[in-house]
Amino acid sequence: xxxxxxxxxxxxxxxxxxxxxxxxxxxxxxxxxxxxxxxxxxxxxxxxxxxxxxxxxxxxxxxxxxxxxxxxxxxxxxxxxxxxxxxxxxxxxxxxxxxxxxxxxxxxxxxxxxxxxxxxxxxxxxxxxxxxxxxxxxxxxxxxxxxxxxxxxxxxxxxxxxxxxxxxxxxxxxxxxxxxxxxxxxxxxxxxxxxxxxxxxxxxxxxxxxxxxxxxxxxxxxxxxxxxxxxxxxxxxxxxxxxxxxxxxxxxxxxxxxxxxxxxxxxxxxxxxxxxxxxxxxxxxxxxxxxxxxxxxxxxxxxxxxxxxxxxxxxxxxxxxxxxxxxxxxxxxxxxxxxxxxxxxxxxxxxxxxxxxxxxxxxxxxxxxxxxxxxxxxxxxxxxxxxxxxxxxxxxxxxxxxxxxxxxxxxxxxxxxxxxxxxxxxxxxxxxxxxxxxxxxxxxxxxxxxxxxxxxxxxxxxxxxxxxxxxxxxxxxxxxxxxxxxxxxxxxxxxxxxxxxxxxxxxxxxxxxxxxxxxxxxxxxxxxxxxxxxxxxxxxxxxxxxxxxxxxxxxxxxxxxxxxxxxxxxxxxxxxxxxxxxxxxxxxxxxxxxxxxxxxxxxxxxxxxxxxxxxxxxxxxxxxxxxxxxxxxxxxxxxxxxxxxxxxxxxxxxxxxxxxxxxxxxxxxxxxxxxxxxxxxxxxxxxxxxxxxxxxxxxxxxxxxxxxxxxxxxxxxxxxxxxxxxxx
Amino acid sequence: xxxxxxxxxxxxxxxxxxxxxxxxxxxxxxxxxxxxxxxxxxxxxxxxxxxxxxxxxxxxxxxxxxxxxxxxxxxxxxxxxxxxxxxxxxxxxxxxxxxxxxxxxxxxxxxxxxxxxxxxxxxxxxxxxxxxxxxxxxxxxxxxxxxxxxxxxxxxxxxxxxxxxxxxxxxxxxxxxxxxxxxxxxxxxxxxxxxxxxxxxxxxxxxxxxxxxxxxxxxxxxxxxxxxxxxxxxxxxxxxxxxxxxxxxxxxxxxx
Numbered sequence: 001x002x003x004x005x006x007x008x009x010x011x012x013x014x015x016x017x018x019x020x021x022x023x024x025x026x027x028x029x030x031x032x033x034x035x036x037x038x039x040x041x042x043x044x045x046x047x048x049x050x051x052x053x054x055x056x057x058x059x060x061x062x063x064x065x066x067x068x069x070x071x072x073x074x075x076x077x078x079x080x081x082x083x084x085x086x087x088x089x090x091x092x093x094x095x096x097x098x099x100x101x102x103x104x105x106x107x108x109x110x111x112x113x114x115x116x117x118x119x120x121x122x123x124x125x126x127x128x129x130x131x132x133x134x135x136x137x138x139x140x141x142x143x144x145x146x147x148x149x150x151x152x153x154x155x156x157x158x159x160x161x162x163x164x165x166x167x168x169x170x171x172x173x174x175x176x177x178x179x180x181x182x183x184x185x186x187x188x189x190x191x192x193x194x195x196x197x198x199x200x201x202x203x204x205x206x207x208x209x210x211x212x213x214x215x216x217x218x219x220x221x222x223x224x225x226x227x228x229x230x231x232x233x234x235x236x237x238x239x240x241x242x243x244x245x246x247x248x249x250x251x252x253x254x255x256x257x258x259x260x261x262x263x264x265x266x267x268x269x270x271x272x273x274x275x276x277x278x279x280x281x282x283x284x285x286x287x288x289x290x291x292x293x294x295x296x297x298x299x300x301x302x303x304x305x306x307x308x309x310x311x312x313x314x315x316x317x318x319x320x321x322x323x324x325x326x327x328x329x330x331x332x333x334x335x336x337x338x339x340x341x342x343x344x345x346x347x348x349x350x351x352x353x354x355x356x357x358x359x360x361x362x363x364x365x366x367x368x369x370x371x372x373x374x375x376x377x378x379x380x381x382x383x384x385x386x387x388x389x390x391x392x393x394x395x396x397x398x399x400x401x402x403x404x405x406x407x408x409x410x411x412x413x414x415x416x417x418x419x420x421x422x423x424x425x426x427x428x429x430x431x432x433x434x435x436x437x438x439x440x441x442x443x444x445x446x447x448x449x450x451x452x453x454x455x456x457x458x459x460x461x462x463x464x465x466x467x468x469x470x471x472x473x474x475x476x477x478x479x480x481x482x483x484x485x486x487x488x489x490x491x492x493x494x495x496x497x498x499x500x501x502x503x504x505x506x507x508x509x510x511x512x513x514x515x516x517x518x519x520x521x522x523x524x525x526x527x528x529x530x531x532x533x534x535x536x537x538x539x540x541x542x543x544x545x546x547x548x549x550x551x552x553x554x555x556x557x558x559x560x561x562x563x564x565x566x567x568x569x570x571x572x573x574x575x576x577x578x579x580x581x582x583x584x585x586x587x588x589x590x591x592x593x594x595x596x597x598x599x600x601x602x603x604x605x606x607x608x609x610x611x612x613x614x615x616x617x618x619x620x621x622x623x624x625x626x627x628x629x630x631x632x633x634x635x636x637x638x639x640x641x642x643x644x645x646x647x648x649x650x651x652x653x654x655x656x657x658x659x660x661x662x663x664x665x666x667x668x669x670x671x672x673x674x675x676x677x678x679x680x681x682x683x684x685x686x687x688x689x690x691x692x693x694x695x696x697x698x699x700x701x702x703x704x705x706x707x708x709x710x711x712x713x714x715x716x717x718x719x720x721x722x723x724x725x726x727x728x
Numbered sequence: 729x730x731x732x733x734x735x736x737x738x739x740x741x742x743x744x745x746x747x748x749x750x751x752x753x754x755x756x757x758x759x760x761x762x763x764x765x766x767x768x769x770x771x772x773x774x775x776x777x778x779x780x781x782x783x784x785x786x787x788x789x790x791x792x793x794x795x796x797x798x799x800x801x802x803x804x805x806x807x808x809x810x811x812x813x814x815x816x817x818x819x820x821x822x823x824x825x826x827x828x829x830x831x832x833x834x835x836x837x838x839x840x841x842x843x844x845x846x847x848x849x850x851x852x853x854x855x856x857x858x859x860x861x862x863x864x865x866x867x868x869x870x871x872x873x874x875x876x877x878x879x880x881x882x883x884x885x886x887x888x889x890x891x892x893x894x895x896x897x898x899x900x901x902x903x904x905x906x907x908x909x910x911x912x913x914x915x916x917x918x919x920x921x922x923x924x925x926x927x928x929x930x931x932x933x934x935x936x937x938x939x940x941x942x943x944x945x946x947x948x949x950x951x952x953x954x955x956x957x958x959x960x961x962x963x964x965x966x967x968x969x970x971x972x973x974x975x976x977x978x979x980x981x982x983x984x
Binding site for chain 2: 587590592593594595596597612613614625627632634635636
């Protein structure tokens, strides 16, 4: 019944939209005009609190109903319009009715909050515009005749990363499906390591160095540009392992579009980032990057404003040289390079097919360090290459770049939201000159519609409320760098994100958690003050409502801060080289000559997990041979048994030759189908589940804070006891 | 008689009987009624089913009247007709019979009036012989077994010309394929011959059976590998061959 209704609505909408009437220009303008009048009336018509409440409820129900029709792009567009109107209505009311501050204290806090809200509103609208219509570009096919294919240089810049990481990427790059006389691989080593040079020689890949490390990665690539001559350049960070189909799938668009300068593919990580690791949500909750690569970039593509992300991308040499190589004026050289390309009228494109995967940063401090670099870089662009002032950009390109660079300024506004109710609870400041009920009647629709609309457009890529968690964790650390960079852009320095290695033990990162512990304690204090205020209110209804309103807000802040603290509880990683869960047909050959068919449960560069049909009596450290298959291809790898329980066996490879490592890469990380099966496969969320999930993390964070504090106090006590015994 | 599969090879010792017995067992598992007939005077097919099978007089004692009675059941569900223990004279008489009537076997099988989905698996002696010509003339499917060694590679053309003579022109012939037995990717020669075979015969290579100790052991235990070590790679490989036959019997694939 409901299904039929939905189908009916969709087909009616389609029929209305496709009606020939719409091709009439006069009618088009008339429709726009009528819509505008309604829009203005919607925003500015004053209503009393009761009617506003009813109006808000009705609008929300309408939007909710539309959101249930389908997850297509059209309902999302309608939701965007409704949400924008509701938010503008709130702001119209907010700016006209709630700012009559009576004291300086009220005004200081009140205008601060309004400013933060305006920032949030602007980024919300920019975000809506930017992600309204994901392009969903399909790959373009290469011509049959491979002799017409262009030459490609693959650059793998590295500085100090672990050799095993670089090795895997270089080997995988060598296996790219491309005519071998038209493909050159270069490892660009700013570390100038002899061991790496020797490996490259053995593996038959190019090895380039330069005398200095000026301009870090950008400088490294530019120096290699001068020494090579392929028509196209594919760039992989040394820990992004490409699958064999990468070039065949990406280069096609360059042949189709002669003005295409850069094509970006998603960055996929096969290891959990610190947030996923510490909260244990890997593969369950979409990570921070998923929104950007799943939705933002795909939508940027519509506006011809895809950003270059430094890795897993192809660039046309001719066009790269036209903008003077990779930009060196920003610490996010990649985004600026794309901006320069767009600025001179070249195209950039995005293909949402995962064709390479890499390691995520594994500690929170490095994760934050990386985000700080991005934030500073985007702030530099904002300051020195302001997209609003750039000459050659189209309006929509300006908006996309503006949205991207403004995005990183969320630090300060986020902290304002996390502390705003305390202004009332601690100091009695009246941030709104309105009754709490009126505030709820206007503000709640604004917040709820934004949540609903974002759920509709982002559902698969970002779960409800997780945005707040992700932003809050970084807010404190991004605030200073972004603001400082705005004032003195040149001081922003480049720091390489180190990857590889192990977190051998679980520990609590006190230093990083400190700002959130402070915020958490402040908000908890706020709650206590709130309770006290309730008791001393002597039944004044207005006061009670205001206190309750601020306490509810504080509770929300406690949940978010608690979750941020939970992230600082670093969980140890078990294996040095991260595993990828993937089933590959395999055979276990025993020393006795028996061969047992099985499949892998996971693989890494160093070993395999095998699933047997029945237990196999094998001792730990016994030598076996493992065959891996891809179609008819079979390759045998010597290995030692490291684990054997039930029908699960874990093996570690034993003395693989370079040739065998190449073959291993081909059968594991290089598989073309690998990431497509795994990427963006988290399910769209239900907001209630997300709330309870985040609530639990918050409790965990608060619990963690107590136990860790207990441990520290315990240690101190023991220390002073021993000191006392020594003294006595 | 629709589905008759002959297992043939130009050279001896390539594992035909093992493959015949296991494919027969595999087809049973896939739901076919299966008859297995040993056309090899070595009379060894029976050992793959159990040590005490082969109690009937066998094929060598067959005539127009008793053919149907000579089959014996095996514990796997395959109806087995072994060659039988024969005196030299018996064998020569039987071969004379086959020489006089190249379609003798076909006629006997037709008389059995087997159901449509039944499969007859014929095991043959190596190289050209009166048995092989009977088998090839009777069969609608044929599998040529080779080892990944030089000898097998050079003997393949002879096998191909026999297929051409007896099978390929016949309307009722469905398809043939090559099975590479005892393949071992850790040996360079084995690997190279396999890739040579692949480049010369391409899609014709329909099966590859790894050198697997479990297969040799299964014979020593008087069992098929499928029963003795169902999870061994050898069993998987053999089952894949049985599935190839199964698909051809159901009209999937076949000669273009």
